[in-house]
Amino acid sequence: MSLIPNMKFRYIGALLAMALLLSMAMVVMQYLLHQQSQDARVINLAGMQRMLSQRIALFSSIDSPQGLEALRLAIDDFEGNHHFLTEKEGGQYHHLNESLESLYYENPIQLHQQSLTFITLAKRHLKQPNTQLSEGILTLSQTLLPNLNQAVSLFEHQAKLNTERVRKIELLIWLLGLTVLFIEAKFVFRPMAKEITETFRQLEASKKLADDALQSKSRFLARVSHELRTPLQALHGYLDEFIKSADAKQLEHVKSAANQLDILLYSVEDFNSLSQQDIVIERHQIQLHDVIKTACISFQLSAHNKSLTFNLALGNALNMACFGDAKRIAWLVGELVNNAIKFTERGGIQVFADIVMTQEASYLEFIVEDTGEGFDYKRLQESMRTEHFQGSQLGLQRCQLLVSALGGQLKFTARKPFGTRAELQIPIEVDIENVRSSKREKLSTNVLLVEDNLINARVIEKMLQPIAKQVTHAEHGEQALEIYQVGKFDVVLMDLNMPIMNGFEATRKIRAIDPIIPILVVTANTNSADLDKVYELGATAHLYKPLQTEVLTDKLTAMLDKR
Incomplete structure (x- = not known):
């Protein structure tokens, strides 16, 4: 699932964007705070200049060692502060803006020159104190004081502008942070929330689908298990009757029940491929009369148990040899008859089948009429969800898939005053030349049979006896290789x-x-992957067990003719 890496990438990207923004904000704020700290120091030193100018004027009038020492310290502080306030780097003043630069260096005030003159007079008085220099220092300090006050005001105004700039930058960073959060919420987190919600919805839907499929398969297996018991019961019953009476007719019923069981097993094997709509139609030489009769006869007992009449009419054309998929046709016939019996409580079932031949094509026509309440698809679907084990319940969806794959059509019409008519038409390839028996006579060959089940091997040998010259049996692949290398097959x-x-x-x-x-x-x-594998290894063709003698004969004939 690509959702987690995608979300992880976007989430990390959003976090990195916020981290980058916060880092930039931190750097800017640290710089601005440093500037504010510098502004505070500048204002403090500028304010000290006023106080120091007055101290210098005061101590210059005191003629004592203590007064001279205090004067010297005041002069040093005044001179150091002045140098700091007017220092330059790269031709630019560090602490003076345009107004302050004009105050310090331009007429009419020239505060810088006044300060230097004041410092010079104070130093001369420090070296050689006299009353005249003391009076000059006092006079100059009175002139210097308002100018220093103006400088302090300008420094304070400059700091105020810097503070306003910091406030604006802080507001800009806040707005930028909100913008980034909005962009991330709209284009990162909101789509992520939608994807997570949609993914959970899909997971819930998938879980529900899986649960439904599991329940459907469970019901299907239970119903198939129940349905398989019907022909098995017939097999046991008719074999018991044959053992008691030795009546050969009982074996015919056994044969019909076995064929019905084969069809049911085939439908179960076919279920997975049908659910994938990957249907491969087989083509064998068949006799539709036997196929349809076998498929319908097992339902006569079901109709009798419900006190329903059951009439089966088969046309003579069904005795012609044809090519088709016998097991799927038999399943379709059985499903339609089964549904008719299931939804009919009184009256009877009429079944008719024949081959219709036109100039364009030939097709099997199979019609089932009942006297039930009428065909109700919703009712049928409801019955498939209940615990009513009637039929394998593969349903009309499988019927439609098979009919479509066979190139036919299936339609239901209402009968008056009640009942339903189901009409099935499937294209049929009629074997006009009927070369079936001639092929059998021509087939005389040596066969190597590789089969580990001894009973299956004996049955297949019996099937091959009339048409093969010799059948040699091997119980596994290694024995088959030994036999093949010394024999001729x-x-x-x-x-x-x-x-x-x-x-x-x-x-x-x-x-x-x-x-x-x-x-x-x-x-x-019946695993398709295993069949693909054996074909890649060199197989020519395949048949599924249980085998029909006619199908086996047709397949061997076709393979040997191609050789």
Whole structure:
């Protein structure tokens, strides 16, 4: 998050600006205070000159050793003060402004010259005291005194001007400080406060979103867990019936329940990619009659439990071989039928499906009609937030995403006087030449099957027996490498998660040995990053478990044809 460094930088910048301003103010104030101290000393010395001039006049009339010593001290102080007040540096007077300079050096007063004359007379009297010099000193002191008073007034006026200047500078520094504080408040601290408020708002929104997502996933997993038990219950029930009666029809129901379970598992695996709207449509040769019948037949029991009639009408065109994504079509069909049963309390469900062929295109038409209260999206959304475990609750949003990805359309219309009609249309590629069986006859190859689960390996071997010349089984990647180096194979079926050596490493090493051998990854791992990795290592294609014989055959045929 860049907020903290950004705020830290601006905050430090604001503090540095204030510190710089305070430092400048301190330097200026110290200088001004020094000037005021100098002004006070100057005024004090100028005032002393008046007193000293009178002391010199007084002590010059006293003819005694003590009087002469006092005179000498007064003369030294008067002379020293005068030199201090009139000292120059670089041609400029330190303590005299223009008015004082005129008083000291220009006519008619020339206070500087008067002071020097006064000092000279006093020193002569100090060396050789006489009455005439004493009278001259007294007379000159009376002339000098008003001029010294004027000098003191001018020095005081100069100090007053300097004090006024200090006051103005202090006011300017105060105003400058307020300006800096205003600028910092407006352009630094106020935006920082807004950013902090906005960041906290975003964090609260993110927290709420995360909490909602967690609750949504928790509800989803609970509902899926409940929904998976339905086909599992059917599997157990029909297998028990078969064990008791040995009726082969029970195995057909087992097959339907297994297919429904497969579809449900596929929808769960697909949930993450759908939430990211990153849908990859698979293309396999399928028979829509079997796909739709299998998807619908498991809901007959649900309709029967609610005392609803359930009529399924399938068109003959559905028996044609087609290409499409069977599991996603089956999920869409099942979701629409499930919703129809869920929102219907009396009456029945009518289901119709067929392939419509026009000059432009062919498409699957699937229609579900119910006699419920009518389609209510808000009611459906409310039911998804309750603890009602009917369906996997992936919802109409997933339906719309899948329909859009399949290039189809889904619409709902109200039936009169009540009920809802759901109409699904999905483009279908019809296999006109129906080359499916001819491909099977042509396929005769040696297969290396790398699978650590013995049961899965035996099932896949059974699937491959009618179409493969020989299937050699390896339980892990290291054993597969040993077998591959001494045998001759046309294709490799590779599992990913195995002990000793996994499918990633085995794929890399087999590809290093043979750069053209087709490697078909057969895995239950649906992680896209793992699939990208195995493709980078040399995989040719992949299929997800559980496998369908027809899908496996089509994939192997396509891979070998390309070779």
